[in-house]
Amino acid sequence: MILDEENKDHYFKGRGAQFNPHNRFAKDDYVKEHQEGIDDWEETDQKTTFIFGQSKSIVNKVDSPDVGMAYSLNPYQGCEHGCTYCYARNAHEYWGFSAGLDFERKIVVKKDAPILFRKFLERKGWDASTISLSGNTDCYQPAERQFKITRQLLEIALEYRQPIGLITKNSLILRDMDILSEMARLNLCLVYVSINSLNEKLRQKMEPRTTTARQRLKVVEDLSKAGIPMGVMVAPLIPGLSDHEIPAILKAVSNAGARSAGYTVVRLNGAIGGIFEDWLRKNYPDRFDKVWHLIQSCHEGNVNDSRFGERMKGDGNIARLINDNFKLHCRLNHLNENRIQLDSGLFKVPGTQFSMF
Numbered sequence: 001m002i003l004d005e006e007n008k009d010h011y012f013k014g015r016g017a018q019f020n021p022h023n024r025f026a027k028d029d030y031v032k033e034h035q036e037g038i039d040d041w042e043e044t045d046q047k048t049t050f051i052f053g054q055s056k057s058i059v060n061k062v063d064s065p066d067v068g069m070a071y072s073l074n075p076y077q078g079c080e081h082g083c084t085y086c087y088a089r090n091a092h093e094y095w096g097f098s099a100g101l102d103f104e105r106k107i108v109v110k111k112d113a114p115i116l117f118r119k120f121l122e123r124k125g126w127d128a129s130t131i132s133l134s135g136n137t138d139c140y141q142p143a144e145r146q147f148k149i150t151r152q153l154l155e156i157a158l159e160y161r162q163p164i165g166l167i168t169k170n171s172l173i174l175r176d177m178d179i180l181s182e183m184a185r186l187n188l189c190l191v192y193v194s195i196n197s198l199n200e201k202l203r204q205k206m207e208p209r210t211t212t213a214r215q216r217l218k219v220v221e222d223l224s225k226a227g228i229p230m231g232v233m234v235a236p237l238i239p240g241l242s243d244h245e246i247p248a249i250l251k252a253v254s255n256a257g258a259r260s261a262g263y264t265v266v267r268l269n270g271a272i273g274g275i276f277e278d279w280l281r282k283n284y285p286d287r288f289d290k291v292w293h294l295i296q297s298c299h300e301g302n303v304n305d306s307r308f309g310e311r312m313k314g315d316g317n318i319a320r321l322i323n324d325n326f327k328l329h330c331r332l333n334h335l336n337e338n339r340i341q342l343d344s345g346l347f348k349v350p351g352t353q354f355s356m357f
Contacts, residue, residue, distance in 0.1 A: 011282060012101070012209050016082035017089075018278055020098035021271045046105050048080050053095075053108040059117035059131060068262070069165065072135025073117065075149040077108035079137040080141065081169065083207045084279040085236055088136045090270040096228040099271035102208075107143050114152040121160050121349065128347035130190075140170035142209065154179045157188070159350055163342035167192040167233060171211045171219050177226055184228040187343040192231040192262075193220050195249055197242045205283050217256045224257025229340050232258045234326070236266035239294035239318050240287065244324070247329045252332035261335045263326050265314040266295060268303040276303075294318055 012018055059073050068211050078092055082104040089099035096164040097106050110116075120126070133139040139150040141215050157164045158179055166189065167171070173180075173191070183189040197203055198213045211219075224230045237243045250261060281288050292303070298314030299305040303316065313319060 014082070015101060016086075016206070016208055016279065017100035017104060017275045018282065019275075020100040020102055021274050023093045023096070024271075029147045032353065043122075045118060046101075048105050048107060048142075051095075051106060051108045053077070054112060055110055055116060057120065058110065058113045059120045060135070062132075062135065069132040069135055070129050071131045073113075073131050073133050073153065074322060075110050075113045075133075075147075075153065075341075076137050076141060076143055077110075078106055080104055080142045081138055081207060081210045082300070083210070084276050085206070085238070085266050085268070085272065086222070087267070087269065087272065088135075089272050089275065091136060093271070098105040100275055101297055107141075109143060109147055110149065111147065113149050114156060117153055117156050121156070121162055126347075128162060128344035130155075130165050130342050130344070132165040132167070134167045138168050138170060139166065140168040140172040142170075142172075143197055144170075144172055151176050151179070154183070156232055158183050161186065161188060161346035161348055163188045163304060163344055163347075165190045165192070165342075167194060169194040169207065169210045169216060170263075171215045174222060177228075180223065180228050181226040184348060188346070190229050190231065190340050191223055192233050194206050194233045194235060195253065196234055196236060196238075197245055197247055198252065199242070202242065206279075217252055220253055220256040220258050224259075229260075229261070230256075230258045231260035231340075233262050233264070235262070235264040237263055237322060238266045238291065239298060239322065240291035241284070242326075243322050246325050249337060250326075250333050252331040254335055258335065259338070260340065261326075261330055263322075264312045265298050265319055265322060267299060267305045267311055267314070268295070269306065270304070272302050295305050298322075 017325050059071050062072055078096060079086065080090065089103045092099050092103045095108055133150065133153065144150050154164065155175055164183065180189055180191065193216050195213055195216050200212060201208065203213060220230050221230065234246065234249050253261060280291060286290065295303050297316050298319040305311040313323060
């Protein structure tokens with residue numbers, strides 16, 4: 001791990017964020033944003049803790065026109081994977097926590113999610129639109145091994161014949177191949193795996209508690225062989241750090257059985273900007289200026305971007321080069337040739353005689 005001498009003793013291995021930035025909704029919290037500003041500040045890494053939250057609803061309508069989903073369902077808030085760039089970090093502030101280390105160490109577990117999911121599916125007029133698991137945080141993050149909420153949700157979806165889309169970067173999804181293959185047989189599920197680099201050294205620094213790229217390719221291969229339609233999100237691409245890997249990634253995922261692929265360009269909204277800047281300075285000090293300026297070039301001179309239609313792919317010369325390169329190698333590797341449409345016509349509330357459609 002490449003660190004400058006001044007900060008090397010303060011690096012928490014196995015964590016993406018290295019500090020807790022201020023929560024913009026909290027008035028009286030104290031955080032260390034500049035280590036030289038407070039004498040004798042004691043900070044130690046902490047074990048991950050679980051907080052059991054109660055929700056009024058579990059399925060959220062997505063109004064954004066550029067995220068590719070209409071409804072999302074997140075059984076967990078916060079994520080132990082610790083990806084430094086994760087846009088979901090900002091949402092952790094709504095729970096009263098920091099978007100930094102708190103996001104990785106304080107995981108909200110929605111144990112009532114299965115009950116709420118059934119109630120949602122039985123609402124009058126529900127049209128069985130596809131619901132995406134992991135629209136915010138990874139539904140197969142390490143907590144799932146213990147709590148098995150995602151598996152319960154899939155069992156309910158199969159029971160109701162509810163179409164589901166999933167995205168993950170954790171090989172734990174292979175545990176649920178039995179349910180997913182049955183759903184795929186009925187054209188009720190589509191799985192995306194997130195792979196933004198094949199470089200294991202970069203993965204260990206940027207996504208410290210995720211599974212390796214090699215294992216993610218195995219996920220694509222195994223689920224594809226089981227008849228489950230597979231896609232890959234190459235997201236986020238970081239210009240100057242990982243965008244050069246586009247050809248190799250798309251070739252590898254195609255060989256593994258993926259049928260579709262998408263990408264985003266990194267954007268650093270809210271607290272993520274400071275978290276990622278700190279990470280980049282500590283891990284790649286010699287490349288910091290280049291990478292930071294390239295990110296800015298994709299977002300009109302900023303590292304953050306909230307413009308619909310532009311925020312995911314960026315604009316400017318660098319963003320266009322990334323887009324052209326991605327499209328070229330999708331075409332060369334026969335990706336995105338056919339659109340996968342899940343079947344909502346099988347939906348049926350258990351105990352009723354006929355399908356709603």
